[in-house]
Structures are given as structure tokens and as C-alpha cells.
Amino acid sequence: MATLQTRATARIMMSPAVILLFLWMIVPLVMTLYFSFLRYNLLMPGTEEFVGFLNYQYFLTDPAFFTALKNTLVLVGGTLLITVIGGILLALVLDQPFFGQGIVRLLVIAPFFVMPTVSALVWKNMLMHPVNGLFAWIARSFGFQPIDWFAEVPMFSIILIVAWQWLPFATLILLTALQSLDGEQIEAAEMDGAGAFSRFFYLVLPHMSRAITVVILIQTIFLLSVFAEILVTTNGGPGIQTTNITYLIYAQALLQFDVGGASAGGIVAVILANIVAFFLIRLIGKNLER
Amino acid sequence: MGSITLQKVSKSFGTTSVIPEIDLEINDGEFVVFVGPSGCGKSTLLRMIAGLEDLSGGRIIIDGKDMSNEAPAKRGLSMVFQSYALYPHMSVYGNIAFPLKMDGQDKTAIDKKVKDAAHILNLTNYLDRRPGQLSGGQRQRVAIGRAIVRQPKAFLFDEPLSNLDAALRGNMRLEISDLHHQLATTMIYVTHDQVEAMTMADKIVVLNAGRIEQVGSPLELYRNPRNVFVAGFIGSPRMNLIEGQEAARQNAVTLGVRPEHVRISKTEGVWKGIVGVTEHLGSDTFIHVQADGVGKVTVRTDGDFAAEHGQPVFLTPESARLHRFDADGQAI
Amino acid sequence: MARAVTTRRKMTFTIIGWAIGFVIFFPILWTFLTSFKTEGTAIATPPQFLFFDWTIENYHEVQSRSNYMKHVTNSVVISVGSTLIGLALAIPAAWAMAFSPTKRTKDVLMWMLSTKMMPPVGVLVPLYLIFRDWGLLDTRLGLVGILTMINLPIIVWMLYTYFKEIPGEILEAARMDGASLMKEIVYVLTPMAVPGIASTMLLNIILAWNEAFWTLNLSAANAAPLTAFIASYSSPEGLFWAKLSAASTMAIAPILIMGWFSQKQLVRGLTFGAVK
Numbered sequence: 001m002a003t004l005q006t007r008a009t010a011r012i013m014m015s016p017a018v019i020l021l022f023l024w025m026i027v028p029l030v031m032t033l034y035f036s037f038l039r040y041n042l043l044m045p046g047t048e049e050f051v052g053f054l055n056y057q058y059f060l061t062d063p064a065f066f067t068a069l070k071n072t073l074v075l076v077g078g079t080l081l082i083t084v085i086g087g088i089l090l091a092l093v094l095d096q097p098f099f100g101q102g103i104v105r106l107l108v109i110a111p112f113f114v115m116p117t118v119s120a121l122v123w124k125n126m127l128m129h130p131v132n133g134l135f136a137w138i139a140r141s142f143g144f145q146p147i148d149w150f151a152e153v154p155m156f157s158i159i160l161i162v163a164w165q166w167l168p169f170a171t172l173i174l175l176t177a178l179q180s181l182d183g184e185q186i187e188a189a190e191m192d193g194a195g196a197f198s199r200f201f202y203l204v205l206p207h208m209s210r211a212i213t214v215v216i217l218i219q220t221i222f223l224l225s226v227f228a229e230i231l232v233t234t235n236g237g238p239g240i241q242t243t244n245i246t247y248l249i250y251a252q253a254l255l256q257f258d259v260g261g262a263s264a265g266g267i268v269a270v271i272l273a274n275i276v277a278f279f280l281i282r283l284i285g286k287n288l289e290r
Numbered sequence: 291m292g293s294i295t296l297q298k299v300s301k302s303f304g305t306t307s308v309i310p311e312i313d314l315e316i317n318d319g320e321f322v323v324f325v326g327p328s329g330c331g332k333s334t335l336l337r338m339i340a341g342l343e344d345l346s347g348g349r350i351i352i353d354g355k356d357m358s359n360e361a362p363a364k365r366g367l368s369m370v371f372q373s374y375a376l377y378p379h380m381s382v383y384g385n386i387a388f389p390l391k392m393d394g395q396d397k398t399a400i401d402k403k404v405k406d407a408a409h410i411l412n413l414t415n416y417l418d419r420r421p422g423q424l425s426g427g428q429r430q431r432v433a434i435g436r437a438i439v440r441q442p443k444a445f446l447f448d449e450p451l452s453n454l455d456a457a458l459r460g461n462m463r464l465e466i467s468d469l470h471h472q473l474a475t476t477m478i479y480v481t482h483d484q485v486e487a488m489t490m491a492d493k494i495v496v497l498n499a500g501r502i503e504q505v506g507s508p509l510e511l512y513r514n515p516r517n518v519f520v521a522g523f524i525g526s527p528r529m530n531l532i533e534g535q536e537a538a539r540q541n542a543v544t545l546g547v548r549p550e551h552v553r554i555s556k557t558e559g560v561w562k563g564i565v566g567v568t569e570h571l572g573s574d575t576f577i578h579v580q581a582d583g584v585g586k587v588t589v590r591t592d593g594d595f596a597a598e599h600g601q602p603v604f605l606t607p608e609s610a611r612l613h614r615f616d617a618d619g620q621a622i
Numbered sequence: 623m624a625r626a627v628t629t630r631r632k633m634t635f636t637i638i639g640w641a642i643g644f645v646i647f648f649p650i651l652w653t654f655l656t657s658f659k660t661e662g663t664a665i666a667t668p669p670q671f672l673f674f675d676w677t678i679e680n681y682h683e684v685q686s687r688s689n690y691m692k693h694v695t696n697s698v699v700i701s702v703g704s705t706l707i708g709l710a711l712a713i714p715a716a717w718a719m720a721f722s723p724t725k726r727t728k729d730v731l732m733w734m735l736s737t738k739m740m741p742p743v744g745v746l747v748p749l750y751l752i753f754r755d756w757g758l759l760d761t762r763l764g765l766v767g768i769l770t771m772i773n774l775p776i777i778v779w780m781l782y783t784y785f786k787e788i789p790g791e792i793l794e795a796a797r798m799d800g801a802s803l804m805k806e807i808v809y810v811l812t813p814m815a816v817p818g819i820a821s822t823m824l825l826n827i828i829l830a831w832n833e834a835f836w837t838l839n840l841s842a843a844n845a846a847p848l849t850a851f852i853a854s855y856s857s858p859e860g861l862f863w864a865k866l867s868a869a870s871t872m873a874i875a876p877i878l879i880m881g882w883f884s885q886k887q888l889v890r891g892l893t894f895g896a897v898k
Contacts, residue, residue: 005361009803010718017715017778018730024771025737031748093642098635106882107643110650113881115832117853118870122653124856125863132665132863134652141668167646169892176889214893225741228834228849232856246743253747254839262747270744277739281732342794363800375795379813388809389799436799 029270035263042257055264064240064248065265072244074155075162076223080216082163087170087215088208092200094171095178105175112168116228123161124150124233154234154242161229166222170215177211178204210283217280224273245269292353292443292476293318294339299348301334301500308334309500311348316444316478316493321470324480325487325523326497332480333448335497339478340446341365353443363392368437369446372453374429376421376436382408383417386435393440407435410472427458434469444476451486463489484524488512496520518619521546527576529613530587536561542614542622549576549590551611554597559604563587565597581605650874657681657867664863680868688851690869697847697873699762700837701830704769705777705823711770712777713819717811719778720785721793731782734775742772742835753840760842768840769830777826780891784818785811821887824880831877848873 039051059065094105111119127134128149136146149157181204189199227246230236236243236251243251249269253262294316301309309331316322324332337343339350341362349358357365368389376385386407390400408414411431421429430450437445447466451459467490470477481487487494488508496503496511496519504516508524515521521529529546537545553559554577563581570593577589577597587605597603614622656664658676684690719727749768750759758764788811796810812819834849841850852873855866881888 006722007724010722010724013714013718014730017711017734017774020711020771021734021737021774025740028745028748028752029740031751032745035747090642093635093639096631096635096639098632098639100636100640104639104643106885107647109881109885109888110647110878112888113828113832113878114650114874115849115852115877116834117838117849117856118653118874119649121852121855121866122649122870125866126652126656126664127649132667134669137667137669164646164649169888172885173889173893218893221739225743225835227743228838228853231838232853246741249743250746250839253750259747259751266741266744266747269741273739273741273744277736280739281736340794340798342797362794362797363802367798369795369798371791371795373789373791375789375791377792377796377810377814388796388801392796392800392805436795440799 032263032266032270035259036267038260038263040259040263042259051260055260056268059261059264059268064243065245067240068243068245068248071155071240071242072224072246075159075226075244076220078156078159079163079166079223080219082159083166083170083219084212084215086163086167087174088212090167090171091174091178091208092204094175109168109172111164112166112172114165116165117232119165120161120229120232123157123164128157150234151238154238158226158229158233158242161233162223162226166219169219173211173215174208177208181207213283217276217283220276221273221280224269224276245272294444294476294478295351296335296339297349297351299335299338299350300346301331301338301343302346307500312500312502314495314502314505316476318476319474321467321477321479321490321492322495323487323491323493324478324495324497325484326482326503327523328482330497331500332482332497336446336448336478336480340367340369366440366443367446368440368442368444369448370430370433370437370450372449374421374433374450374453376429376432378421381418381420382413382424382432382435385421385432386413386439389436389440403439404435407439410438410469411435426454427462430454430462431465434466438469438473442475444478447477447479449481450479451481452483459486466490485526488524494524496523498523514621515546515613516621518544518546518615521613521615521621527588527590532584532587534583534585536584537614540612540614543617544615544619546613546615547587547607547611549588551608552587552589553606553608554579554589554591554595555604555606556601557604559606561587561605561607563603563605565599565601565603568597568599577603579603579605650878653867653870653874655867656863657871659864659867661862661864664867680864681872684865684869684872687865688869690851690872693846693848693851694872696762696841696845697831697849700765700769700845700847701827703762703766704773704830705826707766707770708774708777708826709781709819709823711774712781716778716781716785717807720782720788721790731779734778738772738775746839749836750839759840760845762845765837765841765845765847768836769833772833772836773826773829776829776891777822780822780825780887781815781818783890784815784822787818788814821884822891824884825887825891828877828881828884 036055037050037052038048039054040048090108094101094108125133130136130146130148130151133146135149139146147153185203186199189203194202225246226244227250230242230244230247234242236247245265246269249262249265252258252265296312296314298311298313299309300307300311312335324335326332334343338345341357341360345358349356351357352365352367377388380388383404386404387400390403404417405414408417411434413428413431413435416424416428421432424432433450450466451462454462463486479486479490491508493505494508494511495505498519504511504520511520511524515524518531522531525548527549529548530552532545532547533543537543561581561584563579563584566578566580568578569576573593575591575593575595577591577595579587579589581587589605616622655671657680658678659670659674660677660679663670663674719731753759753764758767792814793806793810796806801809831847832849837847837849838853841847852866852869855862855869
């Protein structure tokens with residue numbers, strides 16, 4: 001399959017995609033890097049000047065940054081916890097033969113296809129509204145005081161919404177992995193006298209470990225950038241209780257028009273994401289070699 | 291017409307040389323088999339002849355014309371692939387007709403040629419099926435059908451039988467040989483199975499590590515292997531290769547004798563040994579003997595010879611059928 | 623694995639499975655039901671589940687009050703447009719990488735993937751400024767461009783894994799049979815790759831349809847797709863749950879159905895072939 005002719009054609013066929021992606025990646029990133037060393041505010045045009053690492057100093061020493069960093073970690077961690085454990089349990093259930101399996105599977109993956117703004121608004125209003133929401137009604141029916149979700153536990157509320165959106169993803173991938181487990185292996189283990197729990201911990205879980213890693217890494221990439229859910233529910237509040245890094249930079253750029261500061265924040269976000277990406281790329285790359 | 295000449299053909303991937311310079315002459319109408327262990331470069335050589343792989347050096351001449359840099363389609367060759375490479379989205383008819391369609395022939399001509407080929411290959415009742423609905427042997431025949439409709443100068447076969455089970459393989463071997471007699475077209479056939487090589491070839495090319503070890507008719511190779519590699523590769527069960535004192539006694543570094551050229555007796559002989567495993571095939575019996583001072587020797591004898599594990603026996607090699615090799619493994 | 627499943631076990635899992643499915647699907651079902659209520663019934667306590675006066679008034683209202691069709695059109699143009707352009711760029715590239723790989727092919731693939739890891743907020747500022755200066759803010763063209771670039775790596779990767787599954791020998795056979803490069807692609811590769819191309823397209827339309835960072839930040843009244851339009855319901859001026867539900871139902875229904883069809887491909891696409 002490899003002759004000079006085909007190789008030359010191949011290079012021509014690849015170039016548009018490669019060149020465009022290269023420009024897409026490098027141009028804005030270089031600009032961000034450049035802006036991050038400038039004092040540059042859109043409200044004060046003409047005052048741009050080189051300020052060295054001052055933007056980084058401001059951004060990184062701002063108490064809001066640490067709150068945002070902590071919020072980001074809580075959001076990512078909390079969502080991962082719910083989706084991975086929930087995903088494993090759901091995958092185990094969906095792997096069992098039962099009536100209407102295919103339909104239940106469709107029901108379970110449905111939330112993934114709901115656009116973030118819709119799911120956030122539906123949860124915020126129709127389910128979590130402290131007076132008219134369904135949860136409030138359920139709480140009152142059982143004689144409890146309804147929770148004012150976004151005032152009392154704002155971060156938890158957002159985690160719930162985001163976890164609802166990502167649970168299908170985790171379930172689907174873990175289920176796929178589970179179904180690729182060799183039935184004969186399980187039968188061999190049964191012959192060897194392994195009970196249901198040992199089978200799960202010694203065979204099923206190790207078999208799924210790769211898929212679990214993939215779920216964690218890919219979700220982390222996306223969860224670091226959660227934005228719409230925060231924008232339409234809390235706007236980062238109350239105070240800055242639900243402001244994550246992405247939202248903080250957004251606010252700095254498009255609400256305060258501080259281009260320099262937002263750029264410095266952007267670079268910090270890129271570095272954080274790259275730490276995760278590094279592991280993910282290696283994992284997928286290893287898979288490519290098989 | 292279909293004579294193919296390779297002149298100093300070589301192939302290297304980067305700095306690793308896969309095939310050093312090879313010269314080979316293939317005559318019109320000949321059935322040539324490239325045989326060798328996996329990784330010996332036989333498939334690469336075939337693909338270079340086909341034009342699917344660039345030459346790193348040398349020339350390939352087909353019917354007197356230098357085709358070294360021609361596109362595969364221009365060389366007038368047909369190929370049958372190991373995986374059959376049938377087009378899964380086309381019917382059997384569509385598969386066989388494809389090369390004719392690419393050639394721009396008109397519908398009635400195509401129809402006639404496809405039906406003729408289907409008739410020869412017993413595929414007439416399957417023309418509407420998809421490849422996925424066929425058995426392995428039928429797919430194989432479709433691949434051959436696709437190759438013959440073009441009336442190529444030569445057919446190239448790349449391990450075509452390796453995906454079939456043993457019984458089918460025997461049948462297809464006969465069918466391909468038959469086809470060769472009917473069409474009298476040059477065929478180049480790549481395999482790692484020396485049985486296929488021996489049974490089908492007019493001319494066998496034994497390859498090892500990219501080099502040609504020997505070229506000759508099956509019986510030439512069987513009778514006069516030029517070196518230890520060919521001796522060990524051709525023939526089943528393998529030739530017994532004996533080293534050490536016993537070989538030195540015959541003025542050789544390695545002494546070769548085929549299992550069928552060793553006589554076995556319970557009473558007398560040159561070598562004394564103990565019977566190990568005995569394999570009964572019915573028609574033949576293979577007896578593995580541990581001979582004193584010689585080593586393991588396989589003996590082929592008639593189907594009725596009874597030997598028990600651990601029984602002492604005597605072996606006598608036919609002295610006229612001994613093969614002697616020097617320190618470089620070359621026949622003396 | 624052929625084994626007898628006891629009926630009791632199967633019944634138990636039927637109940638558990640359906641219960642879980644119902645709970646997870648409930649918010650979507652609830653949205654659907656609420657879209658047929660009046661605003662009054664929508665906020666009623668106790669909530670009305672099935673026995674209310676069904677009305678399709680909200681669907682009319684949403685259409686007439688807010689130029690809803692414009693946002694639908696925007697969503698369609700942006701998601702389909704970016705997917706088609708992405709395919710046009712990616713098919714040749716994936717073809718080249720799958721069938722004529724070089725030593726660098728793997729690096730190129732990994733690099734493409736790495737562009738996907740870049741957090742959008744890292745390049746928000748310069749892109750906003752470029753869009754502002756080039757007059758692309760709040761235009762469909764701008765959003766099509768951005769979403770093309772965002773999803774291009776996924777498209778290339780998905781197609782690559784599909785093309786990889788087509789044995790190279792079949793294309794070689796076509797070449798031996800006298801097919802030119804064009805004919806090879808038209809008669810052999812494309813028909814065999816249609817299922818893969820179709821599911822790649824489907825998944826990318828879904829992803830582009832639901833994209834909610836760039837669409838929220840770079841569009842306003844004119845080019846806003848449904849994601850941005852629905853976000854405007856977050857303003858606290860009164861509770862329009864029934865209308866929100868109607869608008870939401872229309873926004874998610876087509877994509878939900880497409881998603882159900884592409885569930886198998888979803889796994890492959892979103893894990894870049896790491897899980898199949």
C-alpha cells in the first residue's frame with residue numbers, strides 16, 4: 001500500500017485539515033500569551049503597555065482565584081465520584097438480561113443529548129425551585145422543609161445537574177467495556193469456585209479499569225470547562241460560591257473587559273488542562289499501538 | 291504471453307534491507323511457487339511484481355517491457371489476496387465484473403465473460419449473493435474468478451489457501467492446478483507451506499531472509515537440496531539432520547537423511563536406538579527414535595510396523611541417499 | 623454465554639432496571655409533560671402528572687412571540703454546516719492516514735487530539751477580539767467556522783478508526799483491477815465507509831447542536847442557536863415554565879432521536895477509539 005505515488009497523494013489530502021488545525025491552535029494561543037503580558041482593558045483603549053508577569057501576579061494572588069480553583073476541583077471531583085460509581089452500578093444492572101433492556105438503555109443515555117442550557121434550566125426551575133419545584137413538593141409530602149437548592153447548597157446543585165448529564169456517558173462506556181468481557185473467563189472463575197463478589201473484584205473490575213480511566217480523563221477535560229450550567233443557574237453566585245476557573249476568566253474578559261488579566265487566567269487554565277491531557281494522550285496513544 | 295524477469299530487484303525499508311538483490315527468470319505459462327518461512331520476503335517480492343510496493347533498486351520486466359515504475363493496473367497482472375479482498379458491498383457478479391467495468395468494456399461482453407468464469411468455477415448459482423453469504427471456499431473461487439476475467443499476463447497468488455481448513459485446502463490445491471492446465475497462463479504463487487509448493491509448482495523458488503536459496507523443480511529440490519536450509523524446508527516429515535561424530539565419519543559437518551530413506555529393523559542395523567513416540571497414519575508410520583551417538587532420528591515406514599515405546603531397534607540409512615553438508619551448510 | 627436465567631432473577635432486574643431508567647429519564651419526561659400545561663398548571667402544587675387539560679398553546683406562543691424558527695434555523699445551519707465542512711476536510715485526511723500511514727501519522731493524530739484538550743476559555747479573549755474586529759460576532763459564518771475547528775479532530779479520529787477497519791487489501795485489489803484513485807474512492811472506499819461516515823456525521827451534528835460555550839459567548843440576537851436562545855429563559859422575569867418546556871422539548875427532541883440512533887458510535891467517537 002505504500003508506493004511513492006500514494007504517499008505523495010496522501011500528503012496533499014492531509015494538508016488542508018492539518019494546516020487549518022495548526023492555525024486554529026497556534027494563532028489564538030500565541031495571542032493569549034501575548035495579551036497576558038500586557039495591561040489591556042477594552043474600556044480603556046490606548047493604555048496598553050507591557051507589564052511583564054503582573055497579570056499573572058494579580059490573577060494568582062487574587063483570593064477569587066483560589067476559591068475558583070477549589071470550586072473547579074470540587075465540581076470535577078464530585079461529578080466524577082457520582083458518575084463513575086453510578087456508572088459502574090448502572091452498567092452492571094444494564095448488563096443483566098431483563099425485559100425491555102433496550103428501551104431502558106435508551107432512557108438511561110437520553111440526558112447526554114440534552115443541551116446544557118436546557119438541562120440546567122429544567123433542573124433549576126421545575127425540579128429544584130424552592131416553592132413550586134417537584135423536589136419541594138416531595139419534601140413537603142414527607143413532612144420536611146423544602147431545600148432552597150441554589151441558595152443553600154449551590155455547588156451541590158450544580159454538581160447534581162452536571163452529573164445527570166454525564167452519568168449516561170460513563171454508563172455507556174463502562175457497559176461497552178463490560179460487554180467485551182469474555183464470558184468463558186467468568187465461567188472458568190465460577191468453575192474455580194469464585195463467588196459473585198470475588199468475580200466482580202478480581203475479574204470484572206480489572207477488566208473495566210481501562211474504560212474507567214478513559215471515563216475519568218475525558219470527563220475531566222470537559223468538566224474543567226463547565227460553563228453554560230453555571231451561567232444560566234447561578235451566574236457564579238451566590239457571591240463567588242459557584243465560580244469555577246472557566247467562569248472566572250469569562251467574567252474577567254467579557255464582563256470586566258480586562259483582556260490582560262483574562263489572558264493570564266486563560267494560560268493558567270491551559271496549563272491545568274494540559275496536565276490532565278498529558279495522561280490522556282499517553283493512554284490513547286498506547287491504545288493506538290495495539 | 292507472460293514472461294517475467296527480475297533484474298537485481300531489491301527492497302529496503304529505511305536502512306533495513308528486506309530483500310538484497312534478486313535475479314529471477316519466470317517463463318511464459320510456468321507455475322512458480324515462492325516458498326519460505328514467514329518474514330522471508332516472499333510476499334514483499336510478490337507485491338513488488340504487482341506494483342503495490344516500490345522497488346528500492348533493480349528492474350521488473352514483463353513481456354520484454356520494463357514495468358518497474360508502472361501503476362499496478364497497467365501491468366496486466368491479476369492478484370488473489372490472502373483475505374480474498376472481495377468487495378463486500380457488491381454481489382458475486384459485481385465482484386467478478388469489476389475489473390471489466392474498470393476497463394470500460396460494454397455490458398454484453400462483461401456479462402458473457404462473467405458467466406463463463408462463473409461456469410468454470412461453479413459459481414453460477416451464487417452470482418446474486420454477497421461475499422458475506424458465501425463459504426470460505428466459495429469466496430476463494432470468487433477471488434479467482436475476478437482474477438481470470440481480465441485474461442491477465444500472469445496470476446499472482448498471495449497465500450490464497452491459508453484461511454481454509456485442511457480438507458478444503460486439498461481441494462482448492464487441485465482446482466488451482468487444474469485451472470493452470472486449462473488456462474496455461476503464468477502463475478506466481480506465494481506460500482509458507484512446502485506441501486503446496488511441492489504439489490503445485492513447475493518451479494519452486496525457496497526464499498530465506500530475502501535471499502533465494504535455490505530454484506528448481508520440486509523433485510530437484512527434493513533430491514538435491516543445495517544447502518541445509520532447503521534440505522530442512524522441503525519434505526515432510528523433515529529431513530533428519532545429524533551433526534557431530536557420525537557426520538564427521540562421513541566427511542561432513544552436517545549429515546542429512548530423509549525419514550523415508552532410513553530402514554528400521556528389530557534385529558540388525560548400523561545405528562542402535564530406543565523407540566520414542568510412534569505416529570500411525572494408517573498408510574505410513576512415523577517412528578521417532580533416540581539413536582545412540584546420533585541423536586533423534588525420524589523414520590518413515592509402512593503402516594503395519596509395530597513398535598512400542600522404549601523398545602530397542604536398529605536403523606540403517608541408505609548410503610546412496612545421504613546428503614552431506616559443509617561447515618557453511620552448503621551441499622558437498 | 624448460554625446459561626439459564628431464572629425467571630425470578632429476570633423479573634427482579636426488570637423492576638430495578640425500569641425504576642432506574644424512569645428516574646434518570648424523568649426530567650426529560652417532566653419537561654415534555656409540562657410543555658402541554660398552562661402556565662398555571664405548570665407551577666401548581668401538588669404537581670399535575672397526567673390528568674390536566676392538555677394544550678398545545680405553548681408551542682404556538684413560543685413560535686409567535688420569539689421568532690423561534692430563526693433560532694432553529696441557526697442551530698441547523700451551524701451544526702449541519704460545521705459537520706459537512708468538517709467531513710470535507712476530514713475524509714481525505716483520514717483516508718491518507720489510514721491507508722498510507724507514515725512514521726509521523728501517529729504523531730499527527732495525537733497532535734490533532736491534543737488541540738481538543740485545549741480549554742476554550744484559554745483562547746476566548748483573542749477569538750472574541752478577532753471576531754469583533756472581523757465583524758464575525760453574532761454571525762452564523764463565525765460560529766460555523768469555530769464549531770468546524772472544534773469538532774474536526776473528533777471527525778478525523780472517528781473516520782480514521784472506521785477506515786482502519788476496511789482491509790487495505792480490498793483497496794489494493796481495486797488497484798490491481800484497474801481502478802484509478804478516484805474510482806477507488808468512489809466505487810470501493812466510499813460505499814464501504816458509508817455507515818462510518820453516516821454515524822460520524824450524526825454524532826458531530828449532536829455535539830455541535832449542543833455546544834454551549836462558543837455559541838453563548840459569540841452570538842446574540844441574530845445568530846443565536848437554540849442553546850443561546852433557551853439560555854435567555856434564565857432571566858428571572860416571571861416563571862414561564864410551560865413555554866420554557868415547549869421550547870426545550872422542540873430543541874432536544876430531534877437531537878435525542880438522532881442520539882438514540884447513534885448510541886454505539888457515541889462511545890467510539892467520544893473516547894477517540896480507546897473504547898469500542
